[in-house]
Amino acid sequence: MSLLTIDDLVVEHRSPGRPVVRAVAGVSLDVRAGEVVGLVGESGCGKSTLARAVCGLNPITSGGISFEGHAVTPLGLRRRRLTGIQMVFQDPYASLNPRRRVGDQIADGLRTSGDTATRPADLLERVGLPREFAGRHPHEFSGGQRQRIAIARALAARPRLLIGDEPISALDASAQAQVATLMRDLAVESGAGLLFISHDLSVVRLIADRIAVMYLGRIVEAGDTAEVWANPRHPYTRALLGAIPAPDGLGVLPAELPGDVPDPADPPSGCRFHPRCPHVMDVCRVEDPVFGPVSCWLHADGIPSAPPEAGRPGTA
Numbered sequence: 001m002s003l004l005t006i007d008d009l010v011v012e013h014r015s016p017g018r019p020v021v022r023a024v025a026g027v028s029l030d031v032r033a034g035e036v037v038g039l040v041g042e043s044g045c046g047k048s049t050l051a052r053a054v055c056g057l058n059p060i061t062s063g064g065i066s067f068e069g070h071a072v073t074p075l076g077l078r079r080r081r082l083t084g085i086q087m088v089f090q091d092p093y094a095s096l097n098p099r100r101r102v103g104d105q106i107a108d109g110l111r112t113s114g115d116t117a118t119r120p121a122d123l124l125e126r127v128g129l130p131r132e133f134a135g136r137h138p139h140e141f142s143g144g145q146r147q148r149i150a151i152a153r154a155l156a157a158r159p160r161l162l163i164g165d166e167p168i169s170a171l172d173a174s175a176q177a178q179v180a181t182l183m184r185d186l187a188v189e190s191g192a193g194l195l196f197i198s199h200d201l202s203v204v205r206l207i208a209d210r211i212a213v214m215y216l217g218r219i220v221e222a223g224d225t226a227e228v229w230a231n232p233r234h235p236y237t238r239a240l241l242g243a244i245p246a247p248d249g250l251g252v253l254p255a256e257l258p259g260d261v262p263d264p265a266d267p268p269s270g271c272r273f274h275p276r277c278p279h280v281m282d283v284c285r286v287e288d289p290v291f292g293p294v295s296c297w298l299h300a301d302g303i304p305s306a307p308p309e310a311g312r313p314g315t316a
């Protein structure tokens with residue numbers, strides 16, 4: 001059964017005198033208990049806006065988000081602790097209170113969950129840190145250690161859904177895979193779901209059961225991680241995977257793909273990827289391929305409504 005259901009979600013950013021930015025433009029996704037879903041895409045594609053909406057930190061424009069069958073509505077940080085959803089943020093330096101001992105910060109989560117049996121030091125041990133660290137302050141730790149502390153604090157609230165919003169991007173390469181694997185192990189072990197957001201495909205491949213690839217506010221391809229990795233079908237996914245150095249599988253998204261990066265406030269007509277796509281056809285410039293699991297006219301077989309004939313594969 002689905003723990004989190006995101007249904008045709010739209011999130012727009014509005015500021016006076018500026019064009020509306022549709023950061024999330026009709027995304028549907030679900031996460032089941034005990035499952036790890038990796039959400040990948042370039043910076044600015046809407047991943048973090050989506051994560052914040054799931055936590056109730058961003059108001060939604062249309063569509064819906066439900067967690068354990070209940071609609072998620074915008075919440076303050078204090079009430080968010082009670083929802084069963086916890087988020088680990090990108091910047092471990094900013095997400096911990098520098099003036100409080102880490103044990104006290106972890107104890108806040110234990111109080112929220114009503115857990116009187118677990119000590120903050122127990123959770124530090126679970127994330128691979130010495131128990132005596134509970135008495136220290138955040139500035140005494142490295143980036144990787146702080147992110148482990150942030151994970152311990154999130155786990156203290158006993159979340160049923162853990163969201164990692166680029167939780168490894170500020171870490172050294174050596175700490176990235178360790179922290180990602182730790183998040184996966186702890187989430188799965190406790191029966192929680194994990195939505196892991198990253199621009200690093202190689203790490204997502206290591207930990208995710210399923211993968212969703214996001215481009216300019218839309219999910220363009222989704223599926224079982226091993227299948228997507230072995231047989232990427234959307235040209236954007238292929239470009240991302242193709243940029244990873246072989247044969248060791250290590251690497252991250254390229255800083256730039258060919259073509260211009262579109263302005264999210266003025267997205268291209270038709271397929272949003274068409275100005276950068278090496279396979280663009282006439283239909284791509286006018287008709288939006290909004291079907292799944294691969295949103296691309298090259299993979300339109302079997303969709304219920306026929307696209308325009310002009311420029312479709314096999315019709316030229």
Ligand code: SF4
Pocket residue numbers: 234235236271272273274275277278279280281284289295296297298
């Ligand atoms: Fe490329 Fe067309 Fe597919 Fe878009 S719909 S990814 S432009 S082939």
